[in-house]
Amino acid sequence: MKHVTSRRRVPLIDIPRRVLLYSGSYNHITDGVTLTLNRLVTYLESHGVEVLVVAPTTRNPELDGAGTFAPAPSIPAPGRKEYRMGTLIPPALRHRMTSFKPDVIHVATPDLLGRWTMSYGRRKQIPIVTTYHTDFTSYLSYYNLDFLESPLIKYLRYFYSRCDLVCVPSQSMINELGKRGIDGNMRIWARGVETDRFSPTHRSIEWRRGLGVADGIPLITYVGRLVQEKNIHLLAEVHNRLNQRQIPHKFMIVGEGPERAALQAELPGQIFTGHLRGQQLARAYASSDIFFFPSTTETFGNVVLEGMASGLPSVCAVATGSSDLVIDGQTGFLTPVEEIEQITAQTEQLAVDPILRAAMGWNARQEAENYRWEVILQKMVQYYCEASTQIKLRPQNRRIYTAMA
Structure with a gap:
Protein backbone atom coordinates (compact mmCIF):
# COMPACT_ATOMS: atom_id res chain seq x y z
CA MET A 1 0.00 0.00 0.00
CA LYS A 2 1.32 3.39 -0.98
CA HIS A 3 1.40 5.97 1.77
CA VAL A 4 0.66 9.59 0.85
CA THR A 5 2.33 12.30 2.89
CA SER A 6 0.26 15.44 3.41
CA ARG A 7 1.88 18.70 2.35
CA ARG A 8 -0.23 20.66 4.81
CA ARG A 9 1.84 22.40 7.45
CA VAL A 10 1.39 20.71 10.81
CA PRO A 11 1.33 23.25 13.64
CA LEU A 12 4.02 22.92 16.26
CA ILE A 13 1.41 23.18 19.01
CA ASP A 14 -2.28 22.33 19.23
CA ILE A 15 -3.66 25.73 18.33
CA PRO A 16 -7.28 26.84 18.79
CA ARG A 17 -9.49 26.63 15.72
CA ARG A 18 -11.71 29.67 16.34
CA VAL A 19 -10.62 32.99 17.87
CA LEU A 20 -12.95 35.88 18.62
CA LEU A 21 -11.03 39.18 18.58
CA TYR A 22 -12.49 42.43 19.87
CA SER A 23 -10.60 45.69 19.39
CA GLY A 24 -11.59 49.34 19.60
CA SER A 25 -9.59 49.97 16.43
CA TYR A 26 -8.89 47.58 13.60
CA ASN A 27 -9.47 48.98 10.12
CA HIS A 28 -10.74 52.57 10.36
CA ILE A 29 -7.36 54.08 11.28
CA THR A 30 -3.72 53.19 10.67
CA ASP A 31 -1.54 52.97 13.77
CA GLY A 32 0.66 50.50 15.59
CA VAL A 33 -2.29 48.73 17.20
CA THR A 34 -4.25 48.14 14.01
CA LEU A 35 -1.21 47.03 12.02
CA THR A 36 -0.17 44.59 14.75
CA LEU A 37 -3.63 43.05 15.10
CA ASN A 38 -4.10 42.72 11.34
CA ARG A 39 -0.75 40.99 11.11
CA LEU A 40 -1.76 38.61 13.92
CA VAL A 41 -5.06 37.74 12.22
CA THR A 42 -3.30 37.11 8.91
CA TYR A 43 -0.86 34.78 10.68
CA LEU A 44 -3.66 32.90 12.46
CA GLU A 45 -5.61 32.41 9.24
CA SER A 46 -2.49 31.13 7.47
CA HIS A 47 -2.34 28.41 10.15
CA GLY A 48 -5.94 27.34 9.68
CA VAL A 49 -7.49 29.39 12.49
CA GLU A 50 -10.86 31.01 11.83
CA VAL A 51 -10.98 34.54 13.24
CA LEU A 52 -14.04 36.70 13.83
CA VAL A 53 -12.99 40.32 14.30
CA VAL A 54 -15.44 42.60 16.10
CA ALA A 55 -14.50 46.28 16.01
CA PRO A 56 -15.83 49.78 15.34
CA THR A 57 -15.38 51.07 11.82
CA THR A 58 -16.24 54.04 9.62
CA ARG A 59 -17.72 54.55 6.19
CA ASN A 60 -14.30 54.77 4.55
CA PRO A 61 -11.83 52.69 6.59
CA GLU A 62 -8.11 53.16 5.93
CA LEU A 63 -7.33 49.43 5.96
CA ASP A 64 -8.96 46.46 4.25
CA GLY A 65 -8.63 44.41 7.42
CA ALA A 66 -7.80 40.71 7.72
CA GLY A 67 -10.24 38.09 8.96
CA THR A 68 -14.04 37.93 8.98
CA PHE A 69 -15.21 41.35 10.12
CA ALA A 70 -18.28 42.20 12.22
CA PRO A 71 -18.76 45.98 12.65
CA ALA A 72 -19.56 47.17 16.16
CA PRO A 73 -21.52 50.28 17.23
CA SER A 74 -19.27 53.03 18.54
CA ILE A 75 -18.88 56.68 19.45
CA PRO A 76 -15.91 59.04 18.92
CA ALA A 77 -13.34 58.93 21.72
CA PRO A 78 -13.36 62.07 23.93
CA GLY A 79 -10.79 64.55 22.62
CA ARG A 80 -9.74 62.20 19.81
CA LYS A 81 -12.61 61.93 17.34
CA GLU A 82 -10.50 59.93 14.88
CA TYR A 83 -10.62 57.04 17.37
CA ARG A 84 -13.76 55.10 18.27
CA MET A 85 -15.09 53.49 21.45
CA GLY A 86 -17.30 50.41 21.37
CA THR A 87 -20.65 50.91 23.10
CA LEU A 88 -23.55 48.62 24.02
CA ILE A 89 -23.89 45.53 21.88
CA PRO A 90 -27.01 45.12 19.70
CA PRO A 91 -28.84 41.74 19.62
CA ALA A 92 -27.73 40.88 16.07
CA LEU A 93 -24.05 41.33 16.90
CA ARG A 94 -24.45 39.47 20.18
CA HIS A 95 -25.96 36.54 18.30
CA ARG A 96 -23.15 36.55 15.75
CA MET A 97 -20.50 36.53 18.46
CA THR A 98 -22.10 33.78 20.54
CA SER A 99 -22.98 31.55 17.58
CA PHE A 100 -19.34 31.71 16.44
CA LYS A 101 -18.51 29.51 19.49
CA PRO A 102 -14.90 30.64 19.92
CA ASP A 103 -12.21 28.48 21.49
CA VAL A 104 -10.39 31.61 22.69
CA ILE A 105 -11.47 35.22 23.19
CA HIS A 106 -8.90 37.96 22.59
CA VAL A 107 -9.81 41.42 23.89
CA ALA A 108 -7.56 44.29 22.79
CA THR A 109 -9.55 47.24 24.20
CA PRO A 110 -11.14 47.48 27.67
CA ASP A 111 -14.12 49.67 26.67
CA LEU A 112 -17.81 48.80 27.17
CA LEU A 113 -17.90 46.26 24.37
CA GLY A 114 -14.58 44.84 25.49
CA ARG A 115 -16.00 44.41 28.98
CA TRP A 116 -19.09 42.63 27.62
CA THR A 117 -16.87 40.32 25.56
CA MET A 118 -14.71 39.55 28.59
CA SER A 119 -17.78 38.87 30.76
CA TYR A 120 -19.25 36.59 28.10
CA GLY A 121 -16.04 34.57 28.06
CA ARG A 122 -16.12 34.13 31.81
CA ARG A 123 -19.76 33.02 31.79
CA LYS A 124 -19.14 30.48 29.04
CA GLN A 125 -15.80 29.20 30.39
CA ILE A 126 -13.89 30.42 27.33
CA PRO A 127 -10.19 31.34 27.76
CA ILE A 128 -9.68 35.11 27.73
CA VAL A 129 -6.45 36.69 26.53
CA THR A 130 -6.12 40.45 26.54
CA THR A 131 -3.39 42.56 24.98
CA TYR A 132 -2.41 45.89 26.52
CA HIS A 133 -1.85 48.29 23.64
CA THR A 134 -2.62 51.78 24.92
CA ASP A 135 -1.57 53.43 28.18
CA PHE A 136 -4.82 55.34 28.61
CA THR A 137 -3.94 56.87 31.99
CA SER A 138 -0.86 58.61 30.55
CA TYR A 139 -3.09 60.43 28.04
CA LEU A 140 -5.35 62.10 30.59
CA SER A 141 -3.14 65.07 31.47
CA TYR A 142 -2.89 66.09 27.79
CA TYR A 143 -6.66 66.60 27.66
CA ASN A 144 -7.20 68.09 31.15
CA LEU A 145 -8.83 64.88 32.35
CA ASP A 146 -6.58 64.16 35.34
CA PHE A 147 -9.64 63.83 37.58
CA LEU A 148 -10.45 60.56 35.79
CA GLU A 149 -7.14 58.91 36.71
CA SER A 150 -8.28 57.25 39.94
CA PRO A 151 -11.56 55.76 38.64
CA LEU A 152 -9.85 54.68 35.40
CA ILE A 153 -7.09 52.84 37.26
CA LYS A 154 -9.72 51.19 39.48
CA TYR A 155 -11.62 50.01 36.42
CA LEU A 156 -8.48 48.71 34.70
CA ARG A 157 -7.57 46.73 37.83
CA TYR A 158 -11.00 45.12 37.73
CA PHE A 159 -10.89 44.42 34.00
CA TYR A 160 -7.44 42.88 33.74
CA SER A 161 -7.83 40.85 36.94
CA ARG A 162 -10.67 38.97 35.26
CA CYS A 163 -8.66 37.91 32.21
CA ASP A 164 -6.71 34.66 32.12
CA LEU A 165 -3.62 36.23 30.56
CA VAL A 166 -2.65 39.88 30.13
CA CYS A 167 -0.10 40.32 27.35
CA VAL A 168 1.97 43.50 27.70
CA PRO A 169 4.51 44.76 25.13
CA SER A 170 7.47 45.30 27.44
CA GLN A 171 8.87 44.65 30.89
CA SER A 172 8.98 48.39 31.62
CA MET A 173 5.23 48.57 30.93
CA ILE A 174 4.61 45.65 33.28
CA ASN A 175 6.58 47.50 35.96
CA GLU A 176 4.56 50.67 35.40
CA LEU A 177 1.26 48.80 35.61
CA GLY A 178 2.43 47.14 38.82
CA LYS A 179 2.97 50.57 40.39
CA ARG A 180 -0.71 51.28 39.69
CA GLY A 181 -1.86 48.03 41.25
CA ILE A 182 -2.65 46.44 37.88
CA ASP A 183 -0.98 43.08 38.32
CA GLY A 184 -2.94 40.35 36.56
CA ASN A 185 -1.38 37.24 35.06
CA MET A 186 1.12 39.16 32.93
CA ARG A 187 3.11 37.95 29.95
CA ILE A 188 5.39 39.89 27.61
CA TRP A 189 4.23 40.04 24.01
CA ALA A 190 6.65 42.30 22.16
CA ARG A 191 6.26 43.53 18.60
CA GLY A 192 8.22 42.50 15.58
CA VAL A 193 9.66 44.19 12.53
CA GLU A 194 10.14 43.16 8.90
CA THR A 195 13.89 43.49 8.62
CA ASP A 196 13.78 43.04 4.84
CA ARG A 197 11.20 45.76 4.40
CA PHE A 198 12.81 48.16 6.88
CA SER A 199 16.46 48.12 5.92
CA GLU A 369 17.28 41.48 14.13
CA ASN A 370 16.13 40.02 17.46
CA TYR A 371 12.51 41.07 16.81
CA ARG A 372 11.26 38.84 14.00
CA TRP A 373 7.50 38.66 13.47
CA GLU A 374 7.34 34.88 13.02
CA VAL A 375 8.59 34.33 16.57
CA ILE A 376 6.42 37.11 18.02
CA LEU A 377 3.21 35.85 16.41
CA GLN A 378 3.85 32.24 17.35
CA LYS A 379 4.25 33.41 20.95
CA MET A 380 0.66 34.70 20.94
CA VAL A 381 -0.59 31.29 19.79
CA GLN A 382 1.30 29.76 22.71
CA TYR A 383 -0.42 32.23 25.03
CA TYR A 384 -3.81 31.20 23.65
CA CYS A 385 -3.01 27.60 24.56
CA GLU A 386 -1.70 28.60 27.98
CA ALA A 387 -4.88 30.56 28.68
CA SER A 388 -6.89 27.39 28.12
CA THR A 389 -5.16 25.86 31.13
CA GLN A 390 -5.62 29.05 33.17
CA ILE A 391 -9.40 28.49 33.22
CA LYS A 392 -8.78 25.87 35.89
CA LEU A 393 -7.33 28.61 38.10
CA ARG A 394 -10.39 30.85 37.96
CA PRO A 395 -11.78 31.05 41.52
CA GLN A 396 -15.21 29.65 40.58
CA ASN A 397 -13.60 26.68 38.83
CA ARG A 398 -11.03 25.51 41.37
CA ARG A 399 -13.52 23.37 43.32
CA ILE A 400 -14.91 21.85 40.09
CA TYR A 401 -11.54 20.80 38.72
CA THR A 402 -10.37 19.51 42.11
CA ALA A 403 -13.44 17.27 42.28
CA MET A 404 -12.77 15.95 38.77
CA ALA A 405 -9.14 15.14 39.49
Whole structure:
Protein backbone atom coordinates (compact mmCIF):
# COMPACT_ATOMS: atom_id res chain seq x y z
CA MET A 1 0.00 0.00 0.00
CA LYS A 2 1.32 3.39 -0.98
CA HIS A 3 1.40 5.97 1.77
CA VAL A 4 0.66 9.59 0.85
CA THR A 5 2.33 12.30 2.89
CA SER A 6 0.26 15.44 3.41
CA ARG A 7 1.88 18.70 2.35
CA ARG A 8 -0.23 20.66 4.81
CA ARG A 9 1.84 22.40 7.45
CA VAL A 10 1.39 20.71 10.81
CA PRO A 11 1.33 23.25 13.64
CA LEU A 12 4.02 22.92 16.26
CA ILE A 13 1.41 23.18 19.01
CA ASP A 14 -2.28 22.33 19.23
CA ILE A 15 -3.66 25.73 18.33
CA PRO A 16 -7.28 26.84 18.79
CA ARG A 17 -9.49 26.63 15.72
CA ARG A 18 -11.71 29.67 16.34
CA VAL A 19 -10.62 32.99 17.87
CA LEU A 20 -12.95 35.88 18.62
CA LEU A 21 -11.03 39.18 18.58
CA TYR A 22 -12.49 42.43 19.87
CA SER A 23 -10.60 45.69 19.39
CA GLY A 24 -11.59 49.34 19.60
CA SER A 25 -9.59 49.97 16.43
CA TYR A 26 -8.89 47.58 13.60
CA ASN A 27 -9.47 48.98 10.12
CA HIS A 28 -10.74 52.57 10.36
CA ILE A 29 -7.36 54.08 11.28
CA THR A 30 -3.72 53.19 10.67
CA ASP A 31 -1.54 52.97 13.77
CA GLY A 32 0.66 50.50 15.59
CA VAL A 33 -2.29 48.73 17.20
CA THR A 34 -4.25 48.14 14.01
CA LEU A 35 -1.21 47.03 12.02
CA THR A 36 -0.17 44.59 14.75
CA LEU A 37 -3.63 43.05 15.10
CA ASN A 38 -4.10 42.72 11.34
CA ARG A 39 -0.75 40.99 11.11
CA LEU A 40 -1.76 38.61 13.92
CA VAL A 41 -5.06 37.74 12.22
CA THR A 42 -3.30 37.11 8.91
CA TYR A 43 -0.86 34.78 10.68
CA LEU A 44 -3.66 32.90 12.46
CA GLU A 45 -5.61 32.41 9.24
CA SER A 46 -2.49 31.13 7.47
CA HIS A 47 -2.34 28.41 10.15
CA GLY A 48 -5.94 27.34 9.68
CA VAL A 49 -7.49 29.39 12.49
CA GLU A 50 -10.86 31.01 11.83
CA VAL A 51 -10.98 34.54 13.24
CA LEU A 52 -14.04 36.70 13.83
CA VAL A 53 -12.99 40.32 14.30
CA VAL A 54 -15.44 42.60 16.10
CA ALA A 55 -14.50 46.28 16.01
CA PRO A 56 -15.83 49.78 15.34
CA THR A 57 -15.38 51.07 11.82
CA THR A 58 -16.24 54.04 9.62
CA ARG A 59 -17.72 54.55 6.19
CA ASN A 60 -14.30 54.77 4.55
CA PRO A 61 -11.83 52.69 6.59
CA GLU A 62 -8.11 53.16 5.93
CA LEU A 63 -7.33 49.43 5.96
CA ASP A 64 -8.96 46.46 4.25
CA GLY A 65 -8.63 44.41 7.42
CA ALA A 66 -7.80 40.71 7.72
CA GLY A 67 -10.24 38.09 8.96
CA THR A 68 -14.04 37.93 8.98
CA PHE A 69 -15.21 41.35 10.12
CA ALA A 70 -18.28 42.20 12.22
CA PRO A 71 -18.76 45.98 12.65
CA ALA A 72 -19.56 47.17 16.16
CA PRO A 73 -21.52 50.28 17.23
CA SER A 74 -19.27 53.03 18.54
CA ILE A 75 -18.88 56.68 19.45
CA PRO A 76 -15.91 59.04 18.92
CA ALA A 77 -13.34 58.93 21.72
CA PRO A 78 -13.36 62.07 23.93
CA GLY A 79 -10.79 64.55 22.62
CA ARG A 80 -9.74 62.20 19.81
CA LYS A 81 -12.61 61.93 17.34
CA GLU A 82 -10.50 59.93 14.88
CA TYR A 83 -10.62 57.04 17.37
CA ARG A 84 -13.76 55.10 18.27
CA MET A 85 -15.09 53.49 21.45
CA GLY A 86 -17.30 50.41 21.37
CA THR A 87 -20.65 50.91 23.10
CA LEU A 88 -23.55 48.62 24.02
CA ILE A 89 -23.89 45.53 21.88
CA PRO A 90 -27.01 45.12 19.70
CA PRO A 91 -28.84 41.74 19.62
CA ALA A 92 -27.73 40.88 16.07
CA LEU A 93 -24.05 41.33 16.90
CA ARG A 94 -24.45 39.47 20.18
CA HIS A 95 -25.96 36.54 18.30
CA ARG A 96 -23.15 36.55 15.75
CA MET A 97 -20.50 36.53 18.46
CA THR A 98 -22.10 33.78 20.54
CA SER A 99 -22.98 31.55 17.58
CA PHE A 100 -19.34 31.71 16.44
CA LYS A 101 -18.51 29.51 19.49
CA PRO A 102 -14.90 30.64 19.92
CA ASP A 103 -12.21 28.48 21.49
CA VAL A 104 -10.39 31.61 22.69
CA ILE A 105 -11.47 35.22 23.19
CA HIS A 106 -8.90 37.96 22.59
CA VAL A 107 -9.81 41.42 23.89
CA ALA A 108 -7.56 44.29 22.79
CA THR A 109 -9.55 47.24 24.20
CA PRO A 110 -11.14 47.48 27.67
CA ASP A 111 -14.12 49.67 26.67
CA LEU A 112 -17.81 48.80 27.17
CA LEU A 113 -17.90 46.26 24.37
CA GLY A 114 -14.58 44.84 25.49
CA ARG A 115 -16.00 44.41 28.98
CA TRP A 116 -19.09 42.63 27.62
CA THR A 117 -16.87 40.32 25.56
CA MET A 118 -14.71 39.55 28.59
CA SER A 119 -17.78 38.87 30.76
CA TYR A 120 -19.25 36.59 28.10
CA GLY A 121 -16.04 34.57 28.06
CA ARG A 122 -16.12 34.13 31.81
CA ARG A 123 -19.76 33.02 31.79
CA LYS A 124 -19.14 30.48 29.04
CA GLN A 125 -15.80 29.20 30.39
CA ILE A 126 -13.89 30.42 27.33
CA PRO A 127 -10.19 31.34 27.76
CA ILE A 128 -9.68 35.11 27.73
CA VAL A 129 -6.45 36.69 26.53
CA THR A 130 -6.12 40.45 26.54
CA THR A 131 -3.39 42.56 24.98
CA TYR A 132 -2.41 45.89 26.52
CA HIS A 133 -1.85 48.29 23.64
CA THR A 134 -2.62 51.78 24.92
CA ASP A 135 -1.57 53.43 28.18
CA PHE A 136 -4.82 55.34 28.61
CA THR A 137 -3.94 56.87 31.99
CA SER A 138 -0.86 58.61 30.55
CA TYR A 139 -3.09 60.43 28.04
CA LEU A 140 -5.35 62.10 30.59
CA SER A 141 -3.14 65.07 31.47
CA TYR A 142 -2.89 66.09 27.79
CA TYR A 143 -6.66 66.60 27.66
CA ASN A 144 -7.20 68.09 31.15
CA LEU A 145 -8.83 64.88 32.35
CA ASP A 146 -6.58 64.16 35.34
CA PHE A 147 -9.64 63.83 37.58
CA LEU A 148 -10.45 60.56 35.79
CA GLU A 149 -7.14 58.91 36.71
CA SER A 150 -8.28 57.25 39.94
CA PRO A 151 -11.56 55.76 38.64
CA LEU A 152 -9.85 54.68 35.40
CA ILE A 153 -7.09 52.84 37.26
CA LYS A 154 -9.72 51.19 39.48
CA TYR A 155 -11.62 50.01 36.42
CA LEU A 156 -8.48 48.71 34.70
CA ARG A 157 -7.57 46.73 37.83
CA TYR A 158 -11.00 45.12 37.73
CA PHE A 159 -10.89 44.42 34.00
CA TYR A 160 -7.44 42.88 33.74
CA SER A 161 -7.83 40.85 36.94
CA ARG A 162 -10.67 38.97 35.26
CA CYS A 163 -8.66 37.91 32.21
CA ASP A 164 -6.71 34.66 32.12
CA LEU A 165 -3.62 36.23 30.56
CA VAL A 166 -2.65 39.88 30.13
CA CYS A 167 -0.10 40.32 27.35
CA VAL A 168 1.97 43.50 27.70
CA PRO A 169 4.51 44.76 25.13
CA SER A 170 7.47 45.30 27.44
CA GLN A 171 8.87 44.65 30.89
CA SER A 172 8.98 48.39 31.62
CA MET A 173 5.23 48.57 30.93
CA ILE A 174 4.61 45.65 33.28
CA ASN A 175 6.58 47.50 35.96
CA GLU A 176 4.56 50.67 35.40
CA LEU A 177 1.26 48.80 35.61
CA GLY A 178 2.43 47.14 38.82
CA LYS A 179 2.97 50.57 40.39
CA ARG A 180 -0.71 51.28 39.69
CA GLY A 181 -1.86 48.03 41.25
CA ILE A 182 -2.65 46.44 37.88
CA ASP A 183 -0.98 43.08 38.32
CA GLY A 184 -2.94 40.35 36.56
CA ASN A 185 -1.38 37.24 35.06
CA MET A 186 1.12 39.16 32.93
CA ARG A 187 3.11 37.95 29.95
CA ILE A 188 5.39 39.89 27.61
CA TRP A 189 4.23 40.04 24.01
CA ALA A 190 6.65 42.30 22.16
CA ARG A 191 6.26 43.53 18.60
CA GLY A 192 8.22 42.50 15.58
CA VAL A 193 9.66 44.19 12.53
CA GLU A 194 10.14 43.16 8.90
CA THR A 195 13.89 43.49 8.62
CA ASP A 196 13.78 43.04 4.84
CA ARG A 197 11.20 45.76 4.40
CA PHE A 198 12.81 48.16 6.88
CA SER A 199 16.46 48.12 5.92
CA PRO A 200 19.35 50.53 5.22
CA THR A 201 19.40 49.12 1.67
CA HIS A 202 16.40 51.31 0.80
CA ARG A 203 18.36 54.55 1.31
CA SER A 204 17.98 56.94 -1.64
CA ILE A 205 20.08 60.07 -2.10
CA GLU A 206 17.89 61.02 -5.07
CA TRP A 207 14.79 60.84 -2.90
CA ARG A 208 16.42 63.12 -0.31
CA ARG A 209 17.38 65.60 -2.99
CA GLY A 210 13.80 65.55 -4.26
CA LEU A 211 12.70 66.71 -0.81
CA GLY A 212 15.21 69.55 -0.89
CA VAL A 213 17.72 67.98 1.50
CA ALA A 214 21.22 68.99 0.45
CA ASP A 215 23.94 66.35 0.41
CA GLY A 216 25.69 66.11 3.77
CA ILE A 217 22.83 67.69 5.75
CA PRO A 218 21.65 65.37 8.56
CA LEU A 219 17.97 64.47 8.18
CA ILE A 220 16.27 64.06 11.57
CA THR A 221 13.01 62.13 11.29
CA TYR A 222 9.91 61.65 13.43
CA VAL A 223 7.33 59.03 12.45
CA GLY A 224 3.96 58.80 14.17
CA ARG A 225 0.62 60.39 14.85
CA LEU A 226 0.71 64.20 15.20
CA VAL A 227 -1.06 64.43 18.54
CA GLN A 228 -0.34 66.15 21.84
CA GLU A 229 0.45 63.00 23.81
CA LYS A 230 3.43 62.23 21.55
CA ASN A 231 5.19 65.41 22.82
CA ILE A 232 5.69 66.42 19.21
CA HIS A 233 6.18 70.11 20.00
CA LEU A 234 9.55 69.16 21.48
CA LEU A 235 10.73 68.80 17.88
CA ALA A 236 10.31 72.54 17.41
CA GLU A 237 12.16 73.31 20.64
CA VAL A 238 15.14 71.17 19.64
CA HIS A 239 15.06 72.57 16.09
CA ASN A 240 15.25 76.13 17.41
CA ARG A 241 18.14 75.31 19.74
CA LEU A 242 20.08 73.61 16.96
CA ASN A 243 19.55 76.69 14.80
CA GLN A 244 20.86 78.92 17.58
CA ARG A 245 24.01 76.78 17.64
CA GLN A 246 24.24 76.94 13.83
CA ILE A 247 24.07 73.15 13.48
CA PRO A 248 23.10 72.23 9.89
CA HIS A 249 20.11 69.88 9.90
CA LYS A 250 16.66 69.23 8.49
CA PHE A 251 13.62 67.79 10.24
CA MET A 252 11.23 65.43 8.47
CA ILE A 253 7.84 64.69 10.04
CA VAL A 254 6.07 61.59 8.75
CA GLY A 255 2.45 61.23 9.83
CA GLU A 256 -0.88 62.95 10.21
CA GLY A 257 -3.00 64.18 13.08
CA PRO A 258 -4.85 67.12 14.60
CA GLU A 259 -1.63 68.89 15.65
CA ARG A 260 -0.15 69.06 12.16
CA ALA A 261 -1.09 72.67 11.40
CA ALA A 262 0.25 73.92 14.74
CA LEU A 263 3.49 71.98 14.35
CA GLN A 264 4.01 73.20 10.79
CA ALA A 265 3.70 76.77 12.05
CA GLU A 266 6.45 76.03 14.59
CA LEU A 267 8.68 74.32 12.01
CA PRO A 268 8.70 76.54 8.91
CA GLY A 269 10.77 75.19 6.06
CA GLN A 270 10.86 71.65 7.43
CA ILE A 271 9.49 68.59 5.63
CA PHE A 272 5.99 67.24 6.30
CA THR A 273 5.25 64.18 4.20
CA GLY A 274 1.86 63.25 5.60
CA HIS A 275 1.05 59.60 6.15
CA LEU A 276 3.35 57.15 4.36
CA ARG A 277 3.11 53.39 4.09
CA GLY A 278 4.74 50.49 2.29
CA GLN A 279 7.85 51.16 0.26
CA GLN A 280 7.53 54.93 0.67
CA LEU A 281 7.72 54.60 4.45
CA ALA A 282 10.66 52.20 4.29
CA ARG A 283 12.52 54.61 2.00
CA ALA A 284 11.79 57.55 4.29
CA TYR A 285 13.33 55.75 7.26
CA ALA A 286 16.37 54.50 5.37
CA SER A 287 17.04 57.88 3.75
CA SER A 288 17.16 59.60 7.14
CA ASP A 289 20.15 59.98 9.45
CA ILE A 290 18.66 60.23 12.96
CA PHE A 291 15.38 58.97 14.40
CA PHE A 292 13.82 61.38 16.92
CA PHE A 293 11.00 60.18 19.17
CA PRO A 294 9.91 62.28 22.18
CA SER A 295 6.77 60.33 23.16
CA THR A 296 6.40 59.11 26.75
CA THR A 297 3.02 57.41 26.29
CA GLU A 298 4.06 54.37 24.25
CA THR A 299 3.57 50.82 25.46
CA PHE A 300 6.15 49.50 22.98
CA GLY A 301 7.28 51.89 20.26
CA ASN A 302 6.84 50.16 16.90
CA VAL A 303 8.28 53.12 15.01
CA VAL A 304 11.43 53.07 17.14
CA LEU A 305 12.00 49.46 16.12
CA GLU A 306 11.36 50.28 12.46
CA GLY A 307 13.93 53.07 12.68
CA MET A 308 16.45 50.71 14.26
CA ALA A 309 15.89 48.11 11.54
CA SER A 310 16.52 50.88 9.00
CA GLY A 311 19.93 51.49 10.53
CA LEU A 312 19.14 54.74 12.36
CA PRO A 313 20.51 55.86 15.72
CA SER A 314 17.69 57.11 17.95
CA VAL A 315 17.18 60.04 20.26
CA CYS A 316 14.25 59.00 22.46
CA ALA A 317 12.58 60.13 25.63
CA VAL A 318 12.91 57.74 28.55
CA ALA A 319 9.59 55.91 28.47
CA THR A 320 8.00 52.51 28.60
CA GLY A 321 8.63 50.79 25.31
CA SER A 322 11.51 52.91 24.04
CA SER A 323 13.56 52.06 27.13
CA ASP A 324 13.24 48.35 26.31
CA LEU A 325 14.39 48.85 22.73
CA VAL A 326 17.12 51.51 22.73
CA ILE A 327 20.43 50.68 24.39
CA ASP A 328 21.56 54.05 25.71
CA GLY A 329 24.94 55.03 24.30
CA GLN A 330 25.08 52.06 21.90
CA THR A 331 22.06 52.20 19.59
CA GLY A 332 21.04 55.75 20.47
CA PHE A 333 20.27 57.96 23.43
CA LEU A 334 17.58 57.79 26.12
CA THR A 335 16.91 60.97 28.09
CA PRO A 336 14.09 62.20 30.36
CA VAL A 337 11.74 64.29 28.25
CA GLU A 338 12.08 67.32 30.52
CA GLU A 339 15.87 67.44 29.93
CA ILE A 340 15.56 69.47 26.73
CA GLU A 341 19.13 70.75 26.82
CA GLN A 342 20.54 67.24 27.07
CA ILE A 343 18.26 65.99 24.28
CA THR A 344 19.45 68.86 22.10
CA ALA A 345 23.10 68.11 22.89
CA GLN A 346 22.66 64.44 21.99
CA THR A 347 20.93 65.32 18.74
CA GLU A 348 23.76 67.74 17.96
CA GLN A 349 26.35 65.07 18.77
CA LEU A 350 24.84 62.73 16.20
CA ALA A 351 24.27 65.49 13.65
CA VAL A 352 27.93 66.56 13.57
CA ASP A 353 29.53 63.10 13.79
CA PRO A 354 28.78 60.78 10.83
CA ILE A 355 31.10 58.09 12.23
CA LEU A 356 29.12 57.96 15.49
CA ARG A 357 25.88 57.86 13.51
CA ALA A 358 27.12 54.94 11.45
CA ALA A 359 28.33 52.99 14.48
CA MET A 360 25.13 53.45 16.46
CA GLY A 361 23.04 52.78 13.36
CA TRP A 362 24.86 49.49 12.75
CA ASN A 363 24.30 48.48 16.39
CA ALA A 364 20.63 49.40 16.10
CA ARG A 365 20.20 47.23 13.02
CA GLN A 366 21.79 44.25 14.79
CA GLU A 367 19.50 44.71 17.79
CA ALA A 368 16.42 44.90 15.56
CA GLU A 369 17.28 41.48 14.13
CA ASN A 370 16.13 40.02 17.46
CA TYR A 371 12.51 41.07 16.81
CA ARG A 372 11.26 38.84 14.00
CA TRP A 373 7.50 38.66 13.47
CA GLU A 374 7.34 34.88 13.02
CA VAL A 375 8.59 34.33 16.57
CA ILE A 376 6.42 37.11 18.02
CA LEU A 377 3.21 35.85 16.41
CA GLN A 378 3.85 32.24 17.35
CA LYS A 379 4.25 33.41 20.95
CA MET A 380 0.66 34.70 20.94
CA VAL A 381 -0.59 31.29 19.79
CA GLN A 382 1.30 29.76 22.71
CA TYR A 383 -0.42 32.23 25.03
CA TYR A 384 -3.81 31.20 23.65
CA CYS A 385 -3.01 27.60 24.56
CA GLU A 386 -1.70 28.60 27.98
CA ALA A 387 -4.88 30.56 28.68
CA SER A 388 -6.89 27.39 28.12
CA THR A 389 -5.16 25.86 31.13
CA GLN A 390 -5.62 29.05 33.17
CA ILE A 391 -9.40 28.49 33.22
CA LYS A 392 -8.78 25.87 35.89
CA LEU A 393 -7.33 28.61 38.10
CA ARG A 394 -10.39 30.85 37.96
CA PRO A 395 -11.78 31.05 41.52
CA GLN A 396 -15.21 29.65 40.58
CA ASN A 397 -13.60 26.68 38.83
CA ARG A 398 -11.03 25.51 41.37
CA ARG A 399 -13.52 23.37 43.32
CA ILE A 400 -14.91 21.85 40.09
CA TYR A 401 -11.54 20.80 38.72
CA THR A 402 -10.37 19.51 42.11
CA ALA A 403 -13.44 17.27 42.28
CA MET A 404 -12.77 15.95 38.77
CA ALA A 405 -9.14 15.14 39.49
